Amino acid sequence: MSMRIAYYEYGGPEVLQIEDETVPEPGVDELIVRNEVIGVNPIDWKMIAGVFRHQEPHPSPGVPGWASVGTVEQVGAAVQHFQPGQKVIIGSRAGSYRERQVVNSRYVVALPPGLAIDQAAGLPSSAVAGYSIIHxxxxxxxxxxxxxxxxxxxxxxxxxxxxxxxxxxxxxxxxxxxxxxxxxxxxxxxxxxxxxxxxxxxxxxxxxxxxxxxxxxxxxxxxxxxxxxxxxxxxxxxxxxxxGIPGLRHPDDELERVVKYALDGALTVRIADDYVFEDVKRALEASMTMHASGKILLRL
Ligand SMILES: NC(=O)c1ccc[n+]([C@@H]2O[C@H](COP(=O)([O-])OP(=O)(O)OC[C@H]3O[C@@H](n4cnc5c(N)ncnc54)[C@H](OP(=O)(O)O)[C@@H]3O)[C@@H](O)[C@H]2O)c1
CATH class of the missing domain: 3.40.50.720 (NAD(P)-binding Rossmann-like Domain)
Structure with a gap:
């Protein structure tokens, strides 16, 4: 069993519950990653509030989170570039607010030596959007x-x-x-x-x-x-x-690009605060102010 943060109705942080889930076997292109640090982003509370309810009128359930760093535990048969024990960065809407995450390998990038885990957890969603803006x-x-x-x-x-x-x-x-x-x-x-x-x-x-x-x-x-x-x-x-202001488009290699800027020392993520996983509601409330002094992290 593994912990996740789930919502069964749209609303504020109060609709969230921490519960156990059974982790399925990974598909051929998938990995199971044990998350260590999760990046909190505005899209998380916007999704919990139902910003995509036109696509999914009733969450079944929803699990927020687009950003995390963790250790690979298992890989599917066709996964070539990752192996158990390796540290990786995940940038996917697959729901990172969980202890163990099953994710397609195309949303995963190896954590390079020299890049701190907390820095890396701040890259998906927000820093990649920053890169995509400039691109x-x-x-x-x-x-x-x-x-x-x-x-x-x-x-x-x-x-x-x-x-x-x-x-x-x-x-x-x-x-x-x-x-x-x-x-x-x-x-x-x-x-x-x-x-x-x-x-x-x-x-x-x-x-x-x-x-x-x-x-x-x-x-x-x-x-x-x-x-x-x-x-x-x-x-x-x-x-x-x-x-007539265009929305943001995301190039496929945005996470790799942003990792390189961070490794080169051109990009540093300002960390505002971190919270334990169980304190997710307070972490989201801090993000919802839209005035946090940097990235908010959840730690498992
Ligand atoms: N398209 C994408 O892929 C993507 C990805 C990530 C985020 N986003 C979106 O980008 C936005 C920012 O996300 P974030 O992670 O950077 O949030 P954040 O870290 O909470 O930063 C929000 C910033 O907005 C500033 N702000 C608040 N009200 C403002 C106003 N009226 N005028 C000008 N600045 C104001 C705040 O500045 P002060 O604290 O100095 O007031 C704060 O620095 C959100 O809407 C989010 O949903 C989009």
């Missing part, structure tokens, strides 16, 4: 990139990768995060009524990335770029749709 916008050394929510897990990854590519980055954040942004090489601005004037005082952006979602970032992006195609949002809403 989609084609950011290069002559760009001035504005990132809405630059101190968040997605935004700070996008900022570090853009800077590694030689770009100039302006990032919006609340004042408490301005020193952190400066430490990354980002010029900070406060989001809110003065955002547009403050950004234009620094430079005219050539591209804008929304690493938050919602009305404010969409309207500011639209005001700065008009119908300019070099914008993207990590969380599409009716506001970004109305403004």
């Amino acid at each position: 989609q916008l084609g950011i290069a050394a002559d760009d001035v990139l504005l990132i809405h929510g630059a101190a968040g897990s997605v935004g700070s990854a996008a900022a570090q990768i853009a800077i590694a590519e030689g770009a100039t980055v302006i990032g919006s954040a609340s004042t408490k995060n301005h020193e952190f942004l400066r430490s990354l090489g980002v010029t900070p601005v406060e989001y809110g009524p003065n955002l547009l004037a403050d950004v234009r005082n620094i430079a005219d952006p050539t591209a804008v990335a929304d690493a938050v979602g919602g009305q404010g970032p969409a309207e500011a992006t639209s005001a700065l770029l008009g119908s300019h195609p070099r914008s993207v949002t990590a969380w599409g809403t009716r506001y970004s749709q109305a403004a």
Whole structure:
């Protein structure tokens, strides 16, 4: 038997329960991984709240989680590049809030020596989205990139990768995060009524990335770029749709790419806090504020 965190109805963290499950044998392309550290991401509480309920009206049950690091326990007959005992990073919506996870090998990357487990657990979902933002916008050394929510897990990854590519980055954040942004090489601005004037005082952006979602970032992006195609949002809403801001596309190799930036020292995940597995509700509540000071981890 193995523990999992499950929900049988949509709602807040209160609908979650910790329960035992029987772990099936892996399919030919699958691995069983014993998770050690799980990365908490906004998509987890959004799924628990039912953001995909049009696809699945009743969770049967749902198990949240898109990010984890653990040790391979078993491999399917056709799995070639992984073996029991190996540490791996998983970036899959297969439900990582569990002690043992059955996952297709295409969503698994070996944990390289030299990359700390906690850093690695912060890469799937958020840092990969940061990488995909930079890839989609084609950011290069002559760009001035504005990132809405630059101190968040997605935004700070996008900022570090853009800077590694030689770009100039302006990032919006609340004042408490301005020193952190400066430490990354980002010029900070406060989001809110003065955002547009403050950004234009620094430079005219050539591209804008929304690493938050919602009305404010969409309207500011639209005001700065008009119908300019070099914008993207990590969380599409009716506001970004109305403004014609494209959603994020994910290249197949995003996890490998982001692992390389982390190994090269170009990308560091800021860790806000960690919680034991049983304390999952508090971990999610911290993420739901959308103002956590970095990545939240769950530890088994
Ligand atoms: N498409 C994808 O693949 C993908 C993957 C991961 C995440 N996402 C989405 O990306 C968004 C960010 O995720 P995350 O993991 O980075 O979350 P996070 O670590 O909680 O960061 C959220 C950031 O948003 C900032 N923020 C909050 N309200 C804001 C506002 N009104 N204007 C500007 N900034 C604001 C916060 O800045 P301060 O604390 O400085 O106020 C915080 O740094 C979420 O909507 C998430 O669902 C998408």
